[in-house]
Amino acid sequence: QVQLEESGGGSVQAGGSLKLSCAASGGTFSGYAVGWFRQIPGKEREFVAGIVRDGDTTDYAGSVKGRFTISRDNAKNMVYLQMNSLKPEDTAIYYCAATGVYFSAYAPQYNYWGRGTQVTVSS
Numbered sequence: 749q750v751q752l753e754e755s756g757g758g759s760v761q762a763g764g765s766l767k768l769s770c771a772a773s774g775g776t777f778s779g780y781a782v783g784w785f786r787q788i789p790g791k792e793r794e795f796v797a798g799i800v801r802d803g804d805t806t807d808y809a810g811s812v813k814g815r816f817t818i819s820r821d822n823a824k825n826m827v828y829l830q831m832n833s834l835k836p837e838d839t840a841i842y843y844c845a846a847t848g849v850y851f852s853a854y855a856p857q858y859n860y861w862g863r864g865t866q867v868t869v870s871s
Contacts, residue, residue, distance in 0.1 A: 750775035750860045757865030768829040770844030778822040786840035795853040
């Protein structure tokens with residue numbers, strides 16, 4: 749069983765950058781695809797970015813493509829989300845999650861979730 753813990757959230761002005769980190773423990777991390785999701789209270793959790801087990805393939809939601817970059821370091825059991833050119837509409841709680849399937853943008857297919865980290869972007 750994999751445990752995930754996010755860090756790196758905070759408050760930033762529009763146009764700024766943040767880098768989120770997701771630390772994994774308790775399992776063979778390289779055996780899982782990882783996704784970043786975000787959620788605003790009262791709304792469904794939405795896919796932001798995903799990366800396959802070996803890091804060779806990534807995918808992004810259209811709203812963040814070109815601004816966010818997902819990466820992973822399996823030797824360190826870490827996944828990152830570099831967020832640039834942040835906008836107020838990026839404000840949300842960001843979660844990392846792991847799945848045993850090759851890749852998915854569908855939250856119910858993810859078995860393990862962190863507790864989330866708050867990102868607030870002010871205009």
